Amino acid sequence: MSQVLDNPVFHKEADVINQKDLTRRDFLKGMAVAGMGAVVAACGGTEAPTEVPTAAPTTLPAKDKIVVGMSRPLSGWNAQIGDSAFRPVYETFVAEVNADGGVFVEEYGKKLPIELLIYDDKSDVATMTMLTEKLIVEDKVDFLLPASGTSFLFAQAPIANKYGYVLITAEGGATSLKDMLPSLPYVFVTLSFSDWYQIPVFADLLAEKGAKTAFITYIADLHGIEYSGVAGIEFPK
Numbered sequence: 407m408s409q410v411l412d413n414p415v416f417h418k419e420a421d422v423i424n425q426k427d428l429t430r431r432d433f434l435k436g437m438a439v440a441g442m443g444a445v446v447a448a449c450g451g452t453e454a455p456t457e458v459p460t461a462a463p464t465t466l467p468a469k470d471k472i473v474v475g476m477s478r479p480l481s482g483w484n485a486q487i488g489d490s491a492f493r494p495v496y497e498t499f500v501a502e503v504n505a506d507g508g509v510f511v512e513e514y515g516k517k518l519p520i521e522l523l524i525y526d527d528k529s530d531v532a533t534m535t536m537l538t539e540k541l542i543v544e545d546k547v548d549f550l551l552p553a554s555g556t557s558f559l560f561a562q563a564p565i566a567n568k569y570g571y572v573l574i575t576a577e578g579g580a581t582s583l584k585d586m587l588p589s590l591p592y593v594f595v596t597l598s599f600s601d602w603y604q605i606p607v608f609a610d611l612l613a614e615k616g617a618k619t620a621f622i623t624y625i626a627d628l629h630g631i632e633y634s635g636v637a638g639i640e641f642p643k
Contacts, residue, residue: 466513474500475523475547477537477562479554482529488554491577496522496551523547527558535561542569552576556629559583567592579632600636609640 476496479488500520503509508517523545527534534553541547542565550571553562556579563583566573567590580595581602587593598604612620620641624630 469511469514469518471521472509472511472518472549473521473523473545473547474549474551475525475541475545476551477525477527477534477541477553479529480524480526482527484529484555484558487577492552492554495576527553531557531561534558535565538562538565542566542571552578554578555627556580556582556632557627560628563590563593579629581632581636582628600632601639605633605636605640609637609643612641613643 478493479485500522504519506517508519510517523541525537525541527537538550538553541550550566550573552573552575553559554577559575559578559580560582563573563575563586570592572592572594574594575596577597579598579600581600583590583593583595584599587595620637622634622637624634
């Protein structure tokens with residue numbers, strides 16, 4: 407654990423996460439305070455203003471559910487990965503939350519159930535990017551859940567960040583995203599840097615067991631490039 411905490415990448419990412427603490431609500435509150443300060447400054451002088459304008463109360467739009475959008479591989483070569491990895495997680499999560507009445511939202515003073523809006527990207531990166539923008543711009547979902555696969559996440563992260571949607575990644579690597587994270591404050595990586603934990607630790611386990619050779623097969627996309635490339639460096643050690 408101390409090695410992880412001493413890792414400069416850990417501190418780099420921790421700094422990025424710390425920069426994300428300012429929510430939209432905090433930002434608006436800050437702007438409101440700054441605006442009031444400007445009003446006071448403008449009204450300075452010997453005479454007090456005869457009337458202080460008050461802001462009209464804001465009314466929240468009616469809302470009866472939380473819509474979570476996803477572009478996922480429901481068909482095609484990547485469906486097997488998506489079906490066996492993150493799909494059981496989000497389906498179980500939503501079922502359990504909704505069985506309890508939903509997520510309590512303080513602004514509405516009640517629990518709102520989660521509704522999943524899922525499009526099939528057919529295991530195609532270009533289709534996934536188009537559907538991600540559709541979820542945000544046309545469907546105006548409340549939240550995004552991630553696509554499946556390293557190359558898919560690499561393409562999706564800048565889109566989510568552009569529109570200010572928090573994207574917590576799931577299955578897929580992120581070594582290629584690592585250097586981009588300071589410029590992607592809305593993107594949080596939960597899994598996997600090929601050169602951080604997975605392959606180096608696996609190489610250590612192989613060495614402990616006395617392995618002398620290895621056969622590597624991989625997907626011919628960004629995921630394969632990341633993992634096979636790091637394996638080629640770590641295994642000979």
